[in-house]
Amino acid sequence: MEWYDAYAKRTASDGAEGRLVSQHSFSEGWPTWEMHPHGAEVVICIDGEMTLTQEFPDGREVQVILTPGDYAINPPGVWHIADIDSHATAIFITAGEGTQHRPR
Numbered sequence: 001m002e003w004y005d006a007y008a009k010r011t012a013s014d015g016a017e018g019r020l021v022s023q024h025s026f027s028e029g030w031p032t033w034e035m036h037p038h039g040a041e042v043v044i045c046i047d048g049e050m051t052l053t054q055e056f057p058d059g060r061e062v063q064v065i066l067t068p069g070d071y072a073i074n075p076p077g078v079w080h081i082a083d084i085d086s087h088a089t090a091i092f093i094t095a096g097e098g099t100q101h102r103p104r
Contacts (some may be wrong), residue, residue: 014068022091022094023090025085025087030104033103035080035099043072045069045070045089049087051065051082051085053083
């Protein structure tokens, strides 16, 4: 993700204390998993519905269905991905340093 790489370069001096606050709208599931090794991420659904799948280090998977007003926390080191049936908009508060991605 080009915009994310540019953000990381601009804010590298923030270190582990830095947070990326963003809002994204989706009409389909995410193409990749992601994981934030240095801090938790808060996901707040503000429109539509999304199913967040979290893959914990022990291999356990947890699915959380988010509708407007619901939130989930992706703990540090937990891979996560979202599936969207129709549409969803969410706010993300992310500890972005060191974020990793892997194919779906």
